[in-house]
Amino acid sequence: MPDKHLTIRALITGILLGAALAPCNLYSGLKIGWSFNVSIIALLVASGFWALLDRLRPGSALTIGEGNIAQTAASSSANIISGGLVAPIPALAILTGSNLPAGQLIVWVFAVSFLGIWVAWYLRDSLILRSGLAFPTGRATAETLVEIFDRGREAALKLRLLLASACVAGGLKWLDTGWLPLPRPSLGFSLPGMGQVAGFGVISAKNLTFTLDPSLMLAGFGAIIGFRAGVSLLLGSILSWGLLGPWGLYAGFVTPGEADPDAVWFASMIEWLLWPGVALMVGSALTKFVLQAWESRRRAGEGMSEGAGDGDSLMRFAGLVLATALVMIAQVVLFGIHWLMAALAVPIAFVLAMVASRVVGETGIPPIGAIGKVSQLGTGIMAPGEMTSNLIGANVAGGAAGQSADLLNDFKAGQAIGAPPRFQVIAQMFGILTGSLVGSLVYLRLIPDPQGMLITEEWPAPAVATWKVVAETLGHGLSSVPESALWAVAIGGSVGVAAALLERRSHPVWLPSMPALGLAMVIPASLSITMFFGSLIGRLIERWSPTVAQRFLIAAASGLIAGESLVGVARALLGVVG
Template identity: 55%
Template sequence: MNQPSRELTCRALITGLILGAILTPSNIYSGLKIGWSFNMSIIALLVGFAFWQNLAKLLNRPSWTLHESNINQTTASSAASIISGGLVAPIPALTLITGHQLDTLPLMAWVFSVSFLGIWVAWYLRPSLIVESQLRFPEGMATLATMQQIYSHGAEAARRLWVLSSAALLAAGAKLIDSLLWNLPRWAPSAQLERLTFNLEPSLLLLGFGGIIGLRVGLSLLLGAAIAWGLIAPWLLAEGLVRMPAGASGPQFALLIEWLLWPGVSLMVCSTLTALGLRFLRARSAGGPRRMAMRRPALLPALGLGLAAILVIILQMTLFGIHPLMAALSIPLALLLAMVAARVVGATGIPPIGAIGQLSQLGFGAIAPGQVGINLMSANTAGGAAGQCTDLLNDFKVGHAIGATPSRQVIAQCLGILVGSLVGVLAYQLLIPDPQTMLITPEWPAPAVATWKAVAEALTSGLGSISPDIRWAMLAGAMAGVALGIPEGLAPASRLRWLPSSAALGLAFIIPASISLMMAFGALLAWLFAARWGSLAERFVIVTAAGLVAGESLAGIGISLWQLLH
């Protein structure tokens, strides 16, 4: 696997930027649909390798090196991870609560600034978490393993790319047929179950995400849907706590979600924060407190960190009218929580971005009660920084293993978030031109938006503004969340598969039951395939699932653009 020293080449950067620009809308689409996104490193790795290796053979050009592959995947993944900058959570939540909607250029600047901050946090954490403590960083190790396989067996990349492309074309074709030619059937067993959102959702994207999340999360979604939409929703209607209009037909998602989101959000927030705290304590005791320290600043990185902090503070003041002291206070909180997220991701591979955001909301809710802008956008600083920090640390893990230059990866990451900010904002505004009427609906459930909005409303308006039955439901959800979060935080990774996923249980309260059913079905199909053909599943299941997700989401973006132009 010895390669020439070519690393930060024009072709590596341009390939990563193009792939990042193509893949970023996919994460925006899926984030608004189901609240989850997909790490794009492996897709970018396969596409870049297959294209340039074949071109090198045809034109007798220099081969595509291992280090160029690393720059390519670093650039593309940083662009696609711009989703953590707030486009599918606090930014639309602010619009839903206040009506305040940023113009295109200010929104691009904001998303870039919080991501830029996270890059420099990762730079200073790299010696501690990558070089010294040797944390595993599972996502980075998965990318590294794929890279080693395709460079050892070049034909493997072509096979995986063919599967990825075929799945993407299939999903895109199905989406185009459903949206432009005729609607695919949305079958429900009965009119009553259809009103409760138990109907067939013909979406290959959902099947693909089911294959990615695995059987544990898929079955947890199924259980959560049965509890929320199969048991609680009929009880709400029977008791008159939610009144359905006479003669109502079709899924009544918008009506029922106004009640169900509160226990669901409480369950998710409390379970995730409980598990996050316990995981952090375990990781800290294993690695030692000294390893969490950030290193003494060198001049250029210190300037980068200082510039990022100043930019975030100024934008909070000018765009959202936040007091300078509150804006400045968001910086140390963001640094601290990004460090926590980095340690948790390094140990478990689970990015706790939602929990980091809600923890920030709780902090600012206590410091500045009743101020929605501070609660959402100052907390957005921590979530955005943590998301980009953990993405770069996964890339640093790959780079450290192959002897890459960290400063060159930082350049690639900065260019990636620049393109991601431009493309991500345009994709968001194209898909959701009117957030107040389009979001938290059957078409766009936007569970992350619902979560941030609910927490902000509870912290700013006070629990007194919420009806007593919902307050009891929130308490029950919180207690269930803590009870589920304790074993999740304490159990070793090998035993987690026997526990229900608290995040998935809570999420099932916030999305239609039809989405949970399809994702659970996708997870079951992937599990059955793996049980029968283990080696093939290891090579092709995730690639196939990624193709289905990318194909349908990119087709959905194209359809939205077509409808806008016509």
């Protein structure tokens, strides 16, 4: 009997898990600008739930095909933040003074994500069937799929660990935001001689965001990203908030905050520090784009022909046309963008989504931030002074790239078990519909006042800050950028390019991760420090017992992220309601 794939219970399971996990990514995206892939979490929870029902006799265990459909729907729903909810949409709200109405926001997020589905299916033949790219996340999901359905006891252990760590992190977050706030001690240093700038004699460590954040979610992120990225975050925080920031305060091109040793100056200092941080990330990412595209062309010489690997060419073409029309109409109707600019946004999005998907296929890291900045630059050149067109056009590219990369990872997992790709496309559509509804409504309840709530210590929203500043700068012209910021961009971009070239040639083990180094410049140092400690603990566990780390580290870390995120969202929503 052939394995079952697209069943009602698999879809409903994926939809419910996606609805529960989408707020987690929304929360972490607004906190640190990063999200996490939920495919493995969804697999563990879905298989564990139906295995329990099987033992109790009301139901039967999922098949491996159904597990794949459930994780596809859940991952696309949780990945809905790539549709703009933690970057261009809040940035536009800050600039205009208000959020989009709920109906318009839901339609828009769905439209840009819907485009990404059809771009991914169009690219499947080239990037998966012919190129044979690794797609590390998809491969890990495939291995987990096979492992769960081959060895049920191992999956049950991982699920128990995930739930236990989620309860610990959630309980700690509940205490921290309710009955027993946890201390956030300063690291204890001060810089004298700032009276002429700050209004008092010293700069405290807390002014520069050097505190200890007791967040198990951040520690979980650190364990997942690895020790190299964790060390890079620590180095980036010291370089930016410990050296560049104080130097800028002395020189006068970085603005201090309130003259109080207990004040946090993140909101004022980030206005300058984001320039070298973004330039470093974009310079490195773009160089890798070019090098990887050139190497792929030299090695394989494959094109972007449609192919007929799955016999669904007509459906793919019709879907791509429909998605293109939908996203163009949404730009014109919802935002008043000129039809020509709306039309140009789609081919730009297709090309950039293709580039991002190739990077994800080789590295596992979706460079959505860099994709957005490239698109912003292109829109700024074609339509100078139009901040709405700048943000929304880039939103099309970022949203399409994010969902395209997610579905290609799912395609990679599905290929390993012989899943028909059209079934996964259907599951992905249900997922983005769920994510658009849940993500948009949670965002509007969570952040009712973007101008007052975002780019603060509570909600650093680093992606929002970078998209907003780039849009403002391109809106007023490059002449409005301070000379010190232009020098910072030039140096940061050059370092990113040089690092990418060096990494491509010799893979030096001492070279920091440029994405992590740049990210540390646009988030408070306290977040980077906690993620570093998480990566250090993960490294020590790997040294102590590689087998234990391989079997259980990701499950435990994922539980920490999910537990704190869910409780953080719940507490924030209760605060809004109250």
